[in-house]
Amino acid sequence: MAGNSRYRILIVDDEVNLRQGLIDAIESPEFQVDSVDCGEAAIQRLRRQAYHVVVTDLRMPGALDGYDVLKEAKGRDADSHVIMITAYGTIDGAVEAMKMGAYDFITKPIDIKHFRVLIQKAIGNVGLILENRELKKRLRVRETLCEIVSHSATMKRVMETVMQVSPTSATVLIQGESGTGKEVVARAIHENGNNRGKPFITVNCGALPETLFESEMFGHEAGSFTGAIHQKKGVFELSHGGTLLLDEVTEISEKNQVDLLRAIQEGEITRVGGVKTIKVDARIIATTNKHIPKLVAERAFREDLFYRLNVIPLVIPPLRERKEDIPVLTETFLRDFALIHAAPTKTFSPDAMNVLADYPWPGNIRQLRNVVERLVLTSRGEKIDVGDLPLEIAAPERPQTYRLTDNVKRLEREIIQRALAESGNRREKAAQLLGISLRNLHYKLRQHGLY
Known part of the structure; x- marks a missing residue:
């Protein structure tokens, strides 16, 4: 049932009979219903999988309660609908939860008929949100692909690959002459990926002086060098959760290639003048108008960095x-x-x-x-x-x-x-x-x- 279900629902309550009763009340081929008995288990589930609707008791044994489940669910997906279960004497707490973003609340003892109606309303809202997301996605695709109009078989194959790899987090290397539309293809990958709506940061590697490379890429702390008056985030931090486009990546000096490789490999950076290691999670897309294998053979570009970038190679043909x-x-x-x-x-x-x-x-x-x-x-x-x-x-x-x-x-x-x-x-x-x-x-x- 779970594999064909459109909506995922999580029920969180320490009373086993109540949990089972709620599951039975909303059993449907459309729903994948999971249940856990405490806040800690709920948060672990939410970190592994997104749920469209979360039904959680407000007060539960253990260190984490319904408020914590609500924060986790909304923090991971602002469109997640959280319904609070509350005893008659704790309605004030449920109202407070509504202010924190809960969709609604239901009091014990639970009226099953009312519970079914509430779930259907929540699922109806979720359906509208999903339809809206899909519509926006189609519009974004249309707008982006309008810039990649093509009748050529070669470009059609390129775009087929773009659509295949967009939903993944794989690193992409786009090669092609200047003016062929490499950045447009990179943006199409981002807009059709799972991180759409998140930052899309472009850095022109060819325009970065070697002395400023680390500062621009990884940021710096205040006072780390002359002129560093304020703390500054680098492009790796700014693109966290989104996409970082390294335009003309072959223009980076040999020393800076080592720094870039380390950041991509380890998924973490340290600001210039800083000591704290900062985790970064950004999809890397690199572009170049050079033939990288030739540069590798001439020892002008690091072989290990080339292989790190060349997970999904795309070659854009000239006009x-x-x-x-x-x-x-x-x-x-x-x-x-x-x-x-x-x-x-x-x-x-x-x-x-x-x-x-x-x-x-x-x-x-x-x-x-x-x-x-x-x-x-x-x-x-x-x-x-x-x-x-x-x-x-x-x-x-x-x-x-x-x-x-x-x-x-x-x-x-x-x-x-x-x-x-x-x-x-x-x-x-x-x-x-x-x-x-x-x-x-x-x-x-x-x-x-x-x-």
Whole structure:
């Protein structure tokens, strides 16, 4: 019966005959009814399994009473319905329990008919809550998956894996070029998992200086170093109970890789300047645009950390390898940006769509998204034609000469444009991708007339 039951009910009372009588009164294929004889046993049950309804006596022998059972049940699931059993002379205690979050109370001697009605009311409320949760889940899934629109077989397989692993706590490593939507996939895993509604914390590992890594990851105590005026929680603590996304994890230095591995392995951290060990329970998702096995072979990334992260590997293909997705992604972005900017709904002409499909999209989905947003705002008329497309997409430069210096300049200009597109026009990130200083990038932008 328990395996097919939709609702779980726990009855807590030290009187064996009363417990059995309550169980018999509500026996139903819909209910899994468990019973225990004291507060201590009830709390142990609640820590092993969630119950939709808990019926507990207010006063029981032992160190823990009905108030303790109520606190435990509500602390573990705020939507759990707790019904208090009270003797006639302790109604004030039941009222106090109602203030603490109890659903209702019933007095001894128990009227079985009234008890059945009370249970049905509680279960009715629980059913509405569960339906609401499911509806919200479907809406979240729809909103998230709208950003992962795909007709390609490869992406469909990726999303099948996402849906399979989301309800687990397994660590996930997402690999793919910049702009392919790794963070969107990570968020889809979180939103479809058991920790949805809990924190989803993202840390850009590439932007963390080595000297600040421990402070950002694990937090620090006040006075632990110059400038540490107040105590600060790190991202591991902030993501407790939820998901921690380690974006561009391969950018972490070798020393910091050791610290990260220890934290993930042991599930605990110590703040900088602190002595107290803090337990943390967060799902780890890591992303990278690098080929990690190659980095491991070159000893640029720790092999043990790679295996710790690579429990569930996901590889997001670049847009140029899933060209069948370009039309549907484009149409989705057109609708989205028309709504965001209160602009007229537009469409692409067949010729323009063919050009978009033929373009290699070095910046992947991020670049396509930026281009569509620009066109929604700048193109005239309801139909976007080839002449409306950015020049670098509509008419890619072709060599007009075999002179080496001319072609080097052309290629340099094209690579800078691609880096800008891939970085979403963030110049610091583009300079990082190009391996040059920001000052040097500004010089080259002026040199190529890209300002």
